[in-house]
Amino acid sequence: MSAPAGSAPLPHRSVANIRSPPGAGHHPSGPSTPLRPIPSNFGSPSSLRADEEIIIVEFGTRKLQVGFSGDPAPRGCVWFGPDQQRRVGDFREWQTDYRYDWRRAARHGDSWGRDHELWQYDVRGVDLGLVGDKIERALSEAFTKYLLIDSRPRRMVWVLPSSLPIPLLSAALDSVFSRFQPPTVSLLSSPIALAVGAGVRSALVVDLGWSETIVTSVYEYREVAAKRSIRGGRMLVEQTHKLLAKHLPEDQGGSESKQEYVLSFEECSDITTRMVWCRPRQHSDDDQPASGSLPTVQEHDDAEQPGDSPTPGRTSTVTIPLKSWLSPTSLELPFNALSEPCEDAFFDSHYSHTSFDDHELPLPLLVYRSLLQLPVDVRALCMSRIIFTGGCSNVLGLRGRIFDEVSELVRERGWDPVQGKGVEQLRANPKLKRRGVRQTGESPMGVSSPPGDGEEQDGVWHDAANTAPEADPIEEQLQRGMDRRPRVQGELRAIESLGAWSGASLVTHLKAPAVAAIDREVWLQHGAAGAVRASDVDYKAQRQSLGAGGLMRGSAAGSAWTLGVWGAV
Amino acid sequence: MAALTPYTYIRCPCSDVSAPGRPLDGSSPMAAAADDNGAGDDDDRTFDPRAPRSNYSLYPLEYLLYCEDCHQIRCPRCVAEEIVSYYCPNCLFEVPSSNLKSEGNRCTRSCFQCPVCLGPLAVTSLETKPDPSLLAAPDNAAAPHAGPYALTCSYCHWTSAEVGIQFEKPNGIHAQLAKLRNGGATRLTAKERKERRKDPAYRTQAAAAPAPATAGGEEGGPSSSAEVLDLETQFANLKAFYQGQLADPNSADSGLAALSDLGFSSPTSLSRIMSIYTGGGWQDKKAKSRVGAMREALEPDEGLQPARLDESAAIDRLRSEGHGATASAAQLRDQPPNLGEAHLHGRARFASELRPIPYLLRTKRSKRCPVCRHIISKPEAKVQTTRFRIRLVAGSYIPSIAVRPLPLSSSSSSGSGGSASGPAVVPGALLEPLRPAHYLLTFKNPIFEPVRVTLGAPARTPGRFASKVTVLCPEFEIDANTDVWDEALKESGERDRDKDRRRRRGEEGGGQSSSNNPHHSQLEVGKIWERGRNWVSIVVEVVPASLRLAPGDPPLREDEDVLEIPMFVRVEWEGEAGGDDVGAAAGRDAAKEAREKRELAYWCVLGLGRIKQT
């Protein structure tokens, strides 16, 4: 999926050089000999030692976040957009009469908004060199404007989505190694960084991202499974556009100008950030038990029934100014209509659950199925450590809604992977669902269930054939010995992470070696082809069976290096 | 369509090797990509100024520097930078580099930008009208007015009082602001929190307080704020927790090494997962026994933060206050990360949550050639001056190219027939598709040696709309840039010089001019148009493409109607051998022999004008 059409799979070559544990054996900073006479930006010695500062870069589809290891938050954030892609010295965006002709740009393929993205995961037809250029320019801006650093080489840690296709990673490394000359670039997957940033070792990371939503199960700092849906920020903005377009008067231009988009991406994106919100779960009559679990949300739920006004006597309409329409105008909308984009993009509740393909699952179902596929002990931990992240987690009400819907799915179905009429009737038997979901507000921290509790709750799942061995003496001994304080498990609970950037800052600050560390010299010599598959380095097993599996730095023998989860071509 | 002034961009040669410095082989994804998009990274292929990547390698001449030792252009991408000084662009105070790590990248005095319009904010007394002298000097400690004070924007009239932020003193605003939440409530600094938590009286009080529900809509008042960690505190708590865990002597492995075995990189953890999936036994029981040595955070003191998912209060507020009360995406992006906020999810959304933006510091940088390490640009260290002590601008070393339409129709309207093109005469006028037009390119030599220029341009411009291009005289010499007083001497012999110029013009083309109409004759291939002391003009003939689109074609991109021609420029001259190459013993006499051939070659792009859309 990730390889460009026609290119052969990468040979699994071994290279001699490998990054050793921190501090030892990595390439010393300072001038290095370029393999080709490319200008190198290494600097001269100075009183300030540059190699003490490790730069952490978090890559997103729409922005880069950049800062120093040990800081609680990134120092700067650079967004991708058409203005960033102009020639140096092209100041047209500053001219008062200039207006970016988004209509024109939008008619090239499906590029409405694409000029605000660093990359698309479907790398067919992607200009990888351009990706490298964009990264280089964004990093230069961040370094100059926010980090205020010179061009001496500095070690870098990159935080990346684990689904990033290797051609994109490769393009990014090519660009950065040749322009910024870091002695090493270490890679860290964002779900792991998020778990560290939340203080947990296991988590269910729900990344409500721009191009997709990915639910990653992290168990003991490992990504053990990932499920994705194309429902993400891009779809939300598209739906917002649809909503606004629906309320605008018909285009006067007639059939000749059948514009797909009547408003600019920038404007729709802005309105989405400002105004779009998410309705609480609409509960049906047989829902009574669930309403107890989240009292505040339920309370609000009643006020949000369509047609109801939350405060009697106030008309709930909002006025939205629009600048990018044919002529500037302002649009009056019922406030409730502004929750529609969210419904359409993330829930699609008017369709049956069975009518969705795997890659377009509504988010609650995506989360539920992600939990469902996990082994019981992993699930017990993950479900109590749900971390919402990604740009769309800022949509008001969305996290709560997903959480409530998942709670309801769990209440309704338990953890039986088999679904059907008969199964549902069987489960309707109150004895089977007696435990249901524990009230999440009851013991958010500290107080937790005894170790066996999660399993008991997951009784249905235990009957399934492929379950994990129930009792592991070593595991139990371990838990008694090391982890005397009981862990919260078996109940749905959401926790906050500082974010992937900050998690990576902690990891780096604590000097934990990253997943995959790439030495500049080795990269320039061999590129991605030199990397060994993670499974070859780490464990002679089919890593495909793990989903997004291992995260490793190098073999014990130290004879190979890897791109970790990103190395699967 | 806006008029277009002809322009020139230069592509720095460093872009030729921007591809990785390793052999491209077929199995590399990079190589596959290079074949696909053909951005033209080598001289054999025509450089396409329209390719999206070209925007990253093209510079106006003024942005380029030059290394005298390497005889090479240096662009912002291929210089090594060193920081001369850090300063605040508002108060122009220099900031010692040691402060950056501790204080961050923003001015910590009283310099703020308006969160609404980015204009500078001034400290004003809320009691009286703003005093102009105070506006000019935000740090004026001897402010005549009594407090409270606020930050006020003189452009959009935003004031921090609007968001409930007032200051007791007119100076040290940065420190005061750090302790204030919007709305006026004070916030504890990280240090104060830490001390407060140690206080036994506080601890019991906190324990008595009900734990926040997962979905509780608790407002972050000062009393309950201990439970709702702000970013800074959560980070500090987590850091302390991890450090404590790693240092715990009860851990199977003490010290930092433990963490690495605990999952970030250890193969054994993978095998552990494997066994879960396959149902097999543990691969390495010993290694496994170390897993779990470090427990996870269990309470806010350790950095664990239960999520508050109920956002109904914010939704209600959005409903009642509407679009006007929200901050725009652009305003939110300009906000610095506020470590005092509860969490990423609680970050500003309403205009009332915007905070004054402390000015980002800037740097003065000197630039070195990355290859030979010579300094090619060095600013004066003093912040207040914009002068440079050293600045080797490329414009002093490589020929400049000026482009203007050639008004053939006025000078030779008769006889030249179709080759004269009316519309091109008016600067900025649209080019007629398929009608030949002429442009005069004037190359000016800035160096004190004569240079030989060789031009190469593709016969048809790359891209969707191929215009025909003919450089009438692709090879010529430009005389040295002689001293000005030298020139003054020549002024007296202006007539002779003029004659001489004519004569040389004829010679250069390799034949005699047959026509008595000088303009007409210069349209012949191989003839330059005009020559001066250190400049030469030549003519380029273009036949603009028709921009007509076939049905179903995507419409024109932005600027796709601009006729841009890529041109490869090779400049050759003889110069004194560089000091590096010649032995120190080499005397004056040897200098002449030490002259060596130099060459500089690069792509440039000439933007001629817009083609009329039919």
Ligand SMILES: [Zn+2]
């Ligand atoms: Zn360059």
Ligand SMILES: [Zn+2]
């Ligand atoms: Zn200042």
Ligand SMILES: [Zn+2]
């Ligand atoms: Zn303002």
Ligand SMILES: [Zn+2]
């Ligand atoms: Zn040099």
